[in-house]
Amino acid sequence: METRNPRRWWILIVLCLSSLVLVVDSMALTVAVPAMTADLGATAQDTQWILDSYILVFAGLLLTSGSLGDRFGRRRIMVIGLLLFGAASLAATVCTSPAEVIAVRTAMGVGGALIMPSTLSILITVFDEEERPRAMAAWGSVSMLGLVGSPVLGGVLIDHFSWHAIFFVNVPVVALAIAAALTLMPESKGPWQKPDPLGAVLSAVGMTALIWWIIEIPQHGAVGGRATVTLAVAVLTLVGFVVWENVTDSPMVPLVLFKQRNFSGGSLSLTLVQVGNGGLLLVLTQYLQFVLGYSSLKAGLAFVPLAVAALIGNGAGAALGPRVGHRWLVLAGMLVMAAAFGLLATVTATTGFTVPATALGLLGLGAGLAMPAAVGALMSTIPAEQAGVGSALNDTIQQAGTALGIAVLGSLLTSRFTAEMPADAPEQARHSIAGALAAAHGDQGLVTTAREAFTTSMSTTFTLSAVGVLAAALLATVLMRPEAAGAQAPAAQELAA
Numbered sequence: 001m002e003t004r005n006p007r008r009w010w011i012l013i014v015l016c017l018s019s020l021v022l023v024v025d026s027m028a029l030t031v032a033v034p035a036m037t038a039d040l041g042a043t044a045q046d047t048q049w050i051l052d053s054y055i056l057v058f059a060g061l062l063l064t065s066g067s068l069g070d071r072f073g074r075r076r077i078m079v080i081g082l083l084l085f086g087a088a089s090l091a092a093t094v095c096t097s098p099a100e101v102i103a104v105r106t107a108m109g110v111g112g113a114l115i116m117p118s119t120l121s122i123l124i125t126v127f128d129e130e131e132r133p134r135a136m137a138a139w140g141s142v143s144m145l146g147l148v149g150s151p152v153l154g155g156v157l158i159d160h161f162s163w164h165a166i167f168f169v170n171v172p173v174v175a176l177a178i179a180a181a182l183t184l185m186p187e188s189k190g191p192w193q194k195p196d197p198l199g200a201v202l203s204a205v206g207m208t209a210l211i212w213w214i215i216e217i218p219q220h221g222a223v224g225g226r227a228t229v230t231l232a233v234a235v236l237t238l239v240g241f242v243v244w245e246n247v248t249d250s251p252m253v254p255l256v257l258f259k260q261r262n263f264s265g266g267s268l269s270l271t272l273v274q275v276g277n278g279g280l281l282l283v284l285t286q287y288l289q290f291v292l293g294y295s296s297l298k299a300g301l302a303f304v305p306l307a308v309a310a311l312i313g314n315g316a317g318a319a320l321g322p323r324v325g326h327r328w329l330v331l332a333g334m335l336v337m338a339a340a341f342g343l344l345a346t347v348t349a350t351t352g353f354t355v356p357a358t359a360l361g362l363l364g365l366g367a368g369l370a371m372p373a374a375v376g377a378l379m380s381t382i383p384a385e386q387a388g389v390g391s392a393l394n395d396t397i398q399q400a401g402t403a404l405g406i407a408v409l410g411s412l413l414t415s416r417f418t419a420e421m422p423a424d425a426p427e428q429a430r431h432s433i434a435g436a437l438a439a440a441h442g443d444q445g446l447v448t449t450a451r452e453a454f455t456t457s458m459s460t461t462f463t464l465s466a467v468g469v470l471a472a473a474l475l476a477t478v479l480m481r482p483e484a485a486g487a488q489a490p491a492a493q494e495l496a497a
Contacts, residue, residue, distance in 0.1 A: 004128065007184050008131075012126075012135050012138060014180040014181050015119045016138065016139055018078060019116065019119045019146075021082075021173045021177065025166070026150075027146070027147055028150040028166045030154075031154035031155055040096070040097060040098050040101065043098075046102070049098075049102050050105055053106045053109065054109040055109070056215075058109040058112045059207050063204075064203060064252070066118075067253070067389045069189070070121075071189065073188070074122050074187070075118070078115055078122070079181055080114055084107060086170060088105075089104075093168045117392035118391075120139075121390070123136065124387055133318045136375060137314035140372045141310065144367070145311075148306055151285075152300035152301055188384075198248075202238070202244060205237045209231075209237065210400060212234075213230040214403045253393055254386050257382060260381040262377040262380065262479075265476050266377040267397050269334070269475045270374050270401070272471050273371070273374075273472045275405035276337075276464075278401070279413065281303075282406060282409070283413060283458050287458060288302050290437060290450075302353065302357070303360060305361040308361070308364065310364035310367055311368065326373045327476065329370065330369075331477050333367065333369030333370025334370045335473055336362055336370075337366035338366075339362060343358065343359040345463045347462075348455050351455075377480055378394055413461050416460050420457060421453050433451070
């Protein structure tokens with residue numbers, strides 16, 4: 001007898017639209033920053049807050065929003081998040097000062113935190129074990145296309161309109177997602193349990209402090225002064241959160257999930273991968289624009305091999321998953337990713353684009369194989385009634401990994417670049433390749449030196465990324481169980497008992 005939801009593939013389209021709007025907004029904004037800051041007269045500190053206010057609120061509220069979805073209904077929470085995200089995006093189109101943009105970005109962060117855990121939790125409750133790999137592959141493919149395509153879209157919108165269009169484009173997508181969710185998607189929730197307000201406060205404060213500390217590492221260092229205070233708040237509140245969740249009768253987050261090897265192996269290996277991936281766009285876009293001389297639009301198009309290969313990897317992973325199991329897909333994919341980062345580490349100032357294009361293709365293929373398999377392995381251990389907070393726990397861990405990767409790799413890139421530049425170079429030229437090219441004033445010697453210094457520092461950064469992904473592959477192999485994808489249900493049943 002057919003027990004699957006007849007509208008499940010339509011529901012998947014809604015989930016893809018909901019997650020796509022988050023990816024497109026985040027990536028397109030990075031392209032819009034120069035035009036936006038010039039128009040608003042924003043300082044460097046204003047710009048940092050425009051970018052960071054979203055991620056701070058988003059990461060801090062993920063666990064709480066996942067718990068709200070399980071308690072009050074995942075569709076309801078997702079729709080509320082979409083409404084808030086869409087309204088804030090519309091408000092951003094009339095902003096005239098940096099403070100106003102920071103305020104709407106904060107509101108968008110709240111909306112994004114409500115949307116993200118709901119999409120994955122609804123997916124795993126709508127699709128059974130047999131169809132879930134295909135559904136997750138499609139969901140991951142759409143996100144990858146958004147990741148690669150949004151800088152291109154951002155460049156086109158800014159060239160033809162203004163930076164306000166970056167925000168306005170969210171509005172019709174959000175409206176379509178809300179209409180489709182209300183029409184096609186059934187409500188799902190877990191059994192009612194007592195609220196855990198202390199857990200919610202501790203998780204929000206702890207994650208916000210942790211991400212803030214990571215973000216400020218490049219500027220203020222990991223310890224000393226304000227950094228030490230922020231780190232202490234993060235450690236104390238997160239330790240308090242773990243202790244409280246283990247002693248309260250109604251924990252917001254089922255930390256017992258980490259006793260499942262597939263959950264702990266999948267989530268921790270994904271975190272290490274995100275650390276390695278953290279500097280990819282940051283570093284490669286600078287190489288394409290400042291070393292190869294690409295325009296913003298051409299630099300965005302250069303990532304097409306990554307997207308195409310990721311689609312192929314996702315399709316292959318969905319087909320192979322039921323036969324070989326999650327663990328071997330994760331291992332194979334991460335080894336390919338590590339090889340791609342190793343290839344990127346060989347790039348020099350005179351390499352051109354052939355080697356990076358090949359590496360991006362390998363990286364997309366490896367990510368397409370590994371990432372959906374790792375997420376599928378960890379999500380299959382989560383009981384349906386805790387799908388929202390389980391998804392949020394995975395999202396939160398990965399957000400911390402991404403932030404750490406951007407901070408550490410970005411800081412390494414900058415410090416290595418400064419070390420490689422001559423001591424007698426202009427002060428502005430010793431801190432970044434953008435500063436060096438601006439200070440060159442036609443001095444080809446300085447331009448060549450800066451490009452060589454940048455590619456040397458880029459090589460160091462990608463070598464560290466390769467090591468991180470290799471460590472993730474090892475961790476996944478050791479921790480994750482070798483059963484096939486369809487053999488994961490008993491773990492979830494044990495947790496639910």
